[in-house]
Amino acid sequence: MTDNQVESHLPLTPLSIHILLSLVDEERHGYGIMKEIERLTEGLATSATGPVYLAAQRLLETGLIEESENRPAPEFDDQRRKYYRLTDLGRRVARAEVDRMARLVQVAFDRGLARGSLTIVSD
Template sequence: MHAERQPKDLLPLSEPVFHILLSLADEERHGYGIMREVRTRTGDAIVLAPGTLYGAIKRLRGLGLIEETATRVDPELDDERRRYYRLTGLGERVAAAEASRVAALAEQAAAKRLLPGWSAV
């Protein structure tokens, strides 16, 4: 169903959606884990509210960018009600495409001397 969809067709991503995909790029996480990782990684600059997070998760699942997993990090220590999510292959490609798009914008801003300390490639 999602095989014919191209990553560029889903760009640009909203900031919360990109942060959710970034949080899942290195490991599976449950909703609260996603919220905590985004907050920590951004130094509290981005705080995802539960409604924003779970609405985005629903949309991302519908687009085939993330999927729910049945695995648990440690079933004895984990709450069985938690749902874990991971990127799909398409989700990885979309996240990479968005990262490339943002990097290209940063390079353009650096070339215009808007990013002190950065050098345009």
């Protein structure tokens, strides 16, 4: 996987990066993705069902996420749900997007557009 493959996906839309971030630690279905985005952003980013499913479909088509065959026990599952997981490419793209955003935020801090201080740690 080349850097060009990763960079060809950048920049991501806010909803796309939110979806990728929601899938970093576990597989989720559409509604679970929506709830995780709400939790991660402390309610600052919410979305209706339609846009989340459309964005997930685009991420699926571009290989950043994939459908998962892993499912909860039948008594805890609804067979109509599709579960998604992050692909290796999706993880690399998410990391590159977060790095890109961090550099931008650092510029804002350096230019006095944000209060306090910020230290960005990179690998």
